[in-house]
Amino acid sequence: MTVTATSVGRPEQPAPPAAPSGARRMQRLVPAATAALSGVLLYVSFPPRTLWWLALPAFALFGWTLRDRSWKAGLGLGYLFGLGFLLPLLVWTGVEVGSGPWLALVVVEAIFVALVGAGIALVSRLPAWPVWAAAVWIAGEAARARAPFGGFPWGKVAFGQADGVFLPLAAVGGTPVLGFAVVLCGFGLYETVRVVVAHRRGDGGAPWRGAAVTALLSLVVPVLGALAARSLVSDKAENGTATVAVVQGNVPRAGLEFNAQRRAVLDYHARETIRLAEQVRAGKVPRPDLVLWPENSSDIDPFANPDAAAVIQGAADAIGVPLSVGAVVERGGKLYNEQILWDPDKGPVNTYDKRQVQPFGEYLPLRPLLGAINKDWTSMVRQDFSRGNKPGVFTMAGAKVGLVTCYEAAFDWAVRSTVTDGAQLLSVPSNNATFDRSEMTYQQLAMSRVRAVEHSRTVTVPVTSGVSAVILPDGTITQRTGMFVAASLVQKVPLRSSETPATRLGTLPELLLVLVAAGGLGRAAVSAVRRRADREIHAEQQRVTEAAR
Incomplete structure (x- = not known):
């Protein structure tokens, strides 16, 4: 007798009559x-x-x-x-x-x-x-x-x-x-x-x-x-608190074209920071201890361009506290996606180079092959970005701020290494202007919320064009901006140094x-x-x- 294949606990049954082909x-x-x-x-x-x-x-x-x-x-x-x-x-x-x-x-x-x-x-x-x-x-x-x-x-x-x-x-x-x-x-x-x-x-x-x-x-x-x-899960302060300011300067317009207007992007973020300083002086918002700008807030290298450095210094002087600036920097013939710690009194005092750079966005794998297929593809990434080799933790007004630049937030190792290197709060500076009003920014924001709970850290998300946010260690978003608007968020957040099992286990x-x-x-x-x-x-x-x- 022909029988069908059986699963656990299912008695063998005669094979059913063959069904019509349709x-x-x-x-x-x-x-x-x-x-x-x-x-x-x-x-x-x-x-x-x-x-x-x-x-x-x-x-x-x-x-x-x-x-x-x-x-x-x-x-x-x-x-x-x-x-x-x-x-x-x-x-x-x-x-x-x-x-x-x-x-x-x-x-x-x-x-x-x-x-x-x-x-x-x-x-x-x-x-x-x-x-x-x-x-x-x-x-x-x-x-x-x-x-x-x-x-x-x-x-x-x-x-x-x-x-x-x-x-x-x-x-x-x-x-x-x-x-x-x-x-x-x-x-x-x-x-x-x-x-x-x-x-x-x-x-x-x-x-x-x-x-x-x-x-x-x-x-x-x-x-x-x-x-x-x-x-x-806890949002209790273990090492005191810090009042952070997240600045979203916006871009002249959405899309890749904003790279042709790099000075405008820098000016927008400086202008929003100066506006924030005026609000602080007017008593409308608390004075921040530190200010966080997004990735690519200065695509003009401030180390090579004195005018860009002057704009950043003017913003730092106005607000009077340490500033973290996202810049594109050329050093030794190599490009870096860099965060710069800018002190109002000393100028640039520390840097962090992005370690997990994005293929086909920040560097082009298989460049000769892709160029042979379509030259337009290689022209979109004219020069590859180089990778950094160490975690970025800035000491800003006594708080240890861990830097996880944009794409890195998706990688477990990149976030964890910043926390194990001493970060008491995290910043995820990002640039999503290229992706217009798509769901990308919301997907990335959700990653940051998961990271906040994973490592029990406050996570700030400064973004060029939205959505910027402040996230407590329990994953709750307490403040957020709209998309393609200039805005700033100021909030007192807990600083934490204890490690979760996830942080310890890796x-x-x-x-x-x-x-x-x-x-x-x-x-x-x-x-x-x-x-x-x-x-x-x-x-x-x-x-x-x-x-x-």
Whole structure:
């Protein structure tokens, strides 16, 4: 008798009659469409929307499409999920440079999701499969954050949870633990529905009871862990307070063209700082202890251009406190994206060079090959930026301010190294004028909120054109600006020096989850080999029996 493949606890049934070819095509299309739509659902869970909980049904549906599938099917379904998620999430990358780079980025990044889909399909036959599957997802994120060209962690599941109940888990083990909890809960949601449906159909027995326990734990443990982790979240001052001013000077107009108006951008930030100084003298706002300007607030090198230095010095004199300025600096024939600590009495006294520079934005990998394909591509990045080699912590009015420049906020190591180097509060100076009014600024703001909780630090976000913000160590935004307006935010914030478990553990939680994923994949591979051997033995026994007849 011909039988279908079975899952744990499911009795073998006679194979159903073959469906008409049209119905079979529809049956194949349903998982594919579901995989793509569940990816879109995950995108909708990301900022600027506050629908963080949609990540759970997104992974529940993704789990339904992958469970008991072959790895080849998982590869294709994972790629569709990746396209559904990343195409809308990263559309901002093509705002000014066209759809080509955006689509190329998505096509490459979705390959990682495809490999994850294949891995989840393999481990989906194991007992407690939601745990293995969630670990496989985090292993995929770990790979995507490191390769190619230094990685692209944008779109980590954790970055969509700034408003969610799972956020405190960032303080436990960083973005890997936070993301693992969300994905586990999503797969646990599907497993719960599957167990309930099977129970109603009468497919009971001990294996199903084990599946029910797995489903329940996958749903409950992440939530309980998040509730317990709330004790790690605090905005209490440990080293006093500092009154910070975040300046958003705005740009003459959106888009890449603003680089041709570099002096105007510098003047705008100086003018807004002088306006702030006038408000302080009038008693309208508190006097700040330090002032933070965004990335690229001076694209004119103040070390090589005395007029630019004079403008910055004038702003520093007006406000009378240390100023952190984002500048493009050339030194030794190399370009650096640099933060400069500018003292009103001493001038420039310290610098920080951005360490994680953006491929295809700040440097161009494969330049000869790309130039041969299209010369316009190489002209957009005429000279590559060089990387800094040490964390940036400025001592400003007694407060230790850690610098994490724009793109670096997406990288776990870049933020953590600044905190372990002594930062008592963080500043994420950014320039998003290139991306107009896209969702990019909101996605990056959510990253900063996660980092605030992860390391229990106040995070300030000075941006050229919006949205600038002040974020407390519990992830709460207390002040924010609009987009493409000149504004300043002044607030007294807590200074903290204690380290969360996430800060102390570093990459260890991620490494452990990668090892869990590797163990699950290894176990699944061994099981697959055994199943194949059993089928071959069974087939050989059938042939012998038939020959004996």
